[in-house]
Amino acid sequence: MNVIDVDDVSKAYGDVQALDGLSLSVEQGATLGVFGTNGAGKTTLFKLLVGLNRPDDGSVSVAGADPTNGTAVRERVRYLPEHAGFPPSLTGREILSFHARMRSVPREDRDHHVERILHTVGLADAADRRVGGYSNGMNRRLGLGTALVGEPAVLILDEPTAGLDPDGIRAFHEVVESLASETDVTIVFSSHALGEIQRLCSEAVIIADGQVATAGPVEELRRAAADEVTVSLSLASEAAASDVAGMLRNHEGASSVNRTGVDLTVTAAPTDAYDLLTAVGERYDIDRFEVREPGLEAAFHEAVGADGGDGSGSDGTAGAAAAEAATEDVGGEPV
């Protein structure tokens, strides 16, 4: 049964055609990854799914109704925007309890409901700390926790791991993985990292120029992907880089390790890349990291680069931008 049906939807902001005849459907319980370059239309799509915007043309149905049609639908569909802030002086438990009251969770169930969510998002030990002292990753998981209050049918997560360090990404992945395997919630998850979509999602859709460029089971993307990814990372000193090289040579997930000064290049299976980064991040300060996935880049290039898209394609710019977006992956922030 489809829980989301988007049919031939268009949406413009003045002269900018953000969505241009986009159609997509999602089965209940699926985890859908939405990938696209900057400005492809992902956030516009998400706002239509949660009723924050209306389409100019076409129709949107979520959990059996038009999302702009009243609060009953909005209760069943939750949106975690890219940036969610909380009052720093409150604790995680207080914030979740507040959301439980707002969502009309019965008083006698509230404490148990909040406790269960704290465990689900991995914040049980930090429940009574003020959120002003939470890390970026903990804040993001608390945001996911607030979205889980009242047991929604659909979760819409807009780039939930953007800007997180490897530990934060891994912790968030674990929460999404357990939600996907242990509940019937449908998760729609946008990301600039194809590897993340490959790891977490059962279905993927690639959006380019406001349209679906390609869609299907992630298994198909996986088949198109290379067996190995390249992880590049820089350590604070040559001594640390040398230690890490030794450590990774003994790590069963790493198939090759090369070091030049403070820089390391490691090849690994796509699903091992985050484990390797976490293992290093637990013991050393990583200055910079990047995960490159040549096979996925090629698949993406093919999906959006073939006709080039509006105004940028004939000279290959769209394909180049696509490849750049894919290689950027989740790297960047110091750990």
Ligand SMILES: Nc1ncnc2c1ncn2[C@@H]1O[C@H](COP(=O)(O)OP(=O)(O)OP(=O)(O)O)[C@@H](O)[C@H]1O
């Ligand atoms: N409120 C707005 N007013 C004018 N133009 C907008 C507005 N919101 C989005 N756009 C434009 O619509 C297009 C699609 O934007 P959207 O935010 O949906 O893309 P996105 O895929 O989420 O991008 P990103 O990955 O950068 O967040 C872009 O060209 C953007 O500049």
